[in-house]
């Protein structure tokens with residue numbers, strides 16, 4: 400019997416489902432960072448706003464990377480619905496703490512897909528995610544460094560403005 | 572044509588010479604590419620079957636299903652939806668594209 404199915408699609412549908420979930424998560428991250436950029440603009444943290452505009456773009460690129468992988472492997476990529484974006488933050492520290500929390504969540508999700516792909520014997524998906532595993536180390540590290548800088552600088556007096564200026568170091 | 576999977580109400584065939592699949596729905600047979608089969612799978616996965624048991628959420632227990640880019644329209648009841656889910660999920664296992672099969676729900 401000719402294997403039309405395998406000839407049309409080169410990953411497992413379970414991996415495809417998880418990757419569609421990840422597409423949604425990256426889209427959600429992009430929209431969240433856009434909300435943070437908006438908050439920063441409105442509260443006078445203009446450098447941080449730039450940082451989050453750039454992060455929002457990067458998250459969209461992550462989303463498109465997965466979307467195109469599903470196209471290339473003959474899967475069914477689903478354009479994500481994004482809802483429930485938080486726009487309320489109590490401080491700039493809260494913004495960056497939420498960012499780290501969000502990145503850790505993304506890392507866990509990617510590790511979970513790698514684990515499942517391995518169980519499924521889906522080597523293509525597993526190898527594809529290598530890049531994301533390394534990228535998440537970068538992303539987490541960036542935000543952790545910013546939080547360390549905030550800790551050292553302190554939020555008293557001109558601290559907040561100094562924090563915002565220093566965020567420039569993490570925009571390349 | 573080879574039978575890939577047969578559920579209580581439906582049968583999925585592979586037509587190797589045409590590089591496509593057919594689902595026999597009883598009243599009619601629908602020709603589908605693998606992409607269209609994936610799209611059907613996605614629609615079936617999006618159905619919240621619990622809503623069928625809540626008269627506020629789904630008053631009559633029917634689903635309207637449009638297939639193959641709105642070429643076909645089906646109105647299916649709860650049992651038919653569950654059976655179609657079983658057909659599609661298990662077909663992907665038979666085709667070697669999925670690992671986890673769905674337990675028998677309707678029979």
Ligand SMILES: [Fe+2]
Pocket residue numbers: 425428457458461505
């Ligand atoms: Fe990302």
Ligand SMILES: [Fe+2]
Pocket residue numbers: 428458502505538
């Ligand atoms: Fe990220």
